[in-house]
Amino acid sequence: MGIEKIEGIVLDDEHTPNQINFTSEAFKRMTRLRLLAINYKHVQLSKDFAFPFDDLTCLSWDGYSLASLPSNFHANGLVSLYLSNSKLTRLWEGKLDLSGCLSLESLPGDIHKLKHLLLLHCHGCSKLANFLEIKCNIRNLKYLRLDGTTIKELPSSIKLLKGLHGLGLSNCKTLKVSRIAFVI
Numbered sequence: 136m137g138i139e140k141i142e143g144i145v146l147d148d149e150h151t152p153n154q155i156n157f158t159s160e161a162f163k164r165m166t167r168l169r170l171l172a173i174n175y176k177h178v179q180l181s182k183d184f185a186f187p188f189d190d191l192t193c194l195s196w197d198g199y200s201l202a203s204l205p206s207n208f209h210a211n212g213l214v215s216l217y218l219s220n221s222k223l224t225r226l227w228e229g230k231l232d233l234s235g236c237l238s239l240e241s242l243p244g245d246i247h248k249l250k251h252l253l254l255l256h257c258h259g260c261s262k263l264a265n266f267l268e269i270k271c272n273i274r275n276l277k278y279l280r281l282d283g284t285t286i287k288e289l290p291s292s293i294k295l296l297k298g299l300h301g302l303g304l305s306n307c308k309t310l311k312v313s314r315i316a317f318v319i
Contacts, residue, residue, distance in 0.1 A: 137164075138164045138165060139164050139165070139166060139167065140167060141165050141167065141168060142167050142168060142169050142170065143168070143169060143170035143171075143172075144165075144168065144170065144171050144172070144173075145170070145172045146172070146173045146174065146175045146178070147172070147173075147174040147175065148175055152177060153177060154177045154178075154179055155175070155177060155178050155179070156178075156179045156180075156181070157178055157179070157180050157181075157184065158181055158184070159181070159183070159184055159185045162186070166190075167190070168190070168191060169190060169191060169192045169193065170191075170192065170193045171191060171193070171194050171195070171196070172193065172194075172195040172196075173195070173196040173197065173198075173199075174195075174197045174198075175197075175198075176197075176198045178198070178200065179200060180200050180201055182201070184201065184205055185205045185207050186204075186205055186207065186208050191213060192213060192214045192215075193213075193214060193215045194213065194215070194216050194217070194218075195215065195216075195217040195218075196217070196218055196221065197217075197218075197219050197220050197221075198219075198220045198221060199218045199221035199222065199223060200221075200222055201222065201223075202222055202223060203223060204223075213233070213236065214236075214238055214239075230252075230253060230254045230256075231249070231252060231254065231255050231256070232254070232256040233255075233256060233257050233260060234256045234257065234258040234259055234260070234280070235258070235259045235260070236257075236259075236260050237259075237260070237261055237262065238262060239257065239260040239262060239263050240262045240263060240264070241263070241265065241267070242257070242263075242266070242267050243267075244267055244268075244270075246267065246273070247269065247270045247271050247273050249273065250273070250274070250275065251275055252273055252275060252276050253275050253276065253277050253278070254276075254277065254278045254279075254280075255276060255278070255279050255280070256278075256280040257280060257281050257284055258280045258281070258282045258283055258284075258303065259282070259283040259284075260283070260284050261283060261284065261285060262285065263281070263284040263285065263286060264284070264285045264286060264287060264309075265286065265287070266281065266286050266289055266290060266293075267290070268290045268292050269290060269292040269293060269295045269296065270292070271295060272295045272296065272297050272298075273295075273296060273298075274297070274298055275298060276296055276298060276299060277298055277299065277300045277301065278299075278300060278301040278302075278303075279296070279299060279301070279302050279303070280301075280302075280303035281302075281303060281304055281307060282303045282304060282305045282306050282307065283305070283306045283307070284307055285307070285308075285309050286307055286309065286310055287309050287310065287311060288310065288311045289310075
C-alpha cells in the first residue's frame with residue numbers, strides 16, 4: 136500500500152514522550168486523507184505547515200500547537216472539527232467557508248468566540264435548518280451567507296451583528312421573513 140492510498144491517521148499515545156515533527160512534505164502525497172486524529176501532546180508543526188488535502192472530513196487534534204489553522208485550510212468536506220486544548224487564537228484568516236457542506240445541520244453555539252471571524256459562508260448547506268441564537272456581537276463579522284439553506288427564520292438576536300455589511304439569503308425557500316430580521 137502506497138502513501139497515496141492512506142485515508143486516515145490516528146495518533147494516540149500519551150505514554151511516549153518522544154516529539155514528532157510534522158511537515159507539509161510528509162502529507163503532500165496523502166491525497167485521499169479523510170481522517171486526521173491526533174491525541175498526542177508532543178507533535179510539533181513548522182510555522183509554515185500547510186494542509187495539502189481538500190477532502191478532510193474529520194480533523195481532531197488535541198493540543199494543536201499553532202495559533203491558527205493554515206491559510207490554505209479548506210473546510211469544504213469537513214463534518215467535524217475538534218481542536219481541544221489547542222493554542223488557537225483564531226481559526227484561519229477570518230474566513231469560515233462551509234459552502235456546499237450538504238451534511239451540515241447546525242453551527243456551534245459558541246461561534247461568537249471566534250472574535251476574528253470576518254466571513255461566514257454556509258451557502259448551499261441544504262440541511263442547515265436553524266440559525267443559532269446570537270449571544271453577543273461578533274464585531275468583525277462583515278458577511279454572512281446563508282443562501283440555499285433550509286433556515287426557517289432568523290433569530291431576533293441577528294441585530295447584535297453590528298458590523299454586518301452583507302447578508303445572503305437568496306434561495307432560502309423555507310425562510311419566513313420578519314421585520315426584526317432586517318433591522319440590523
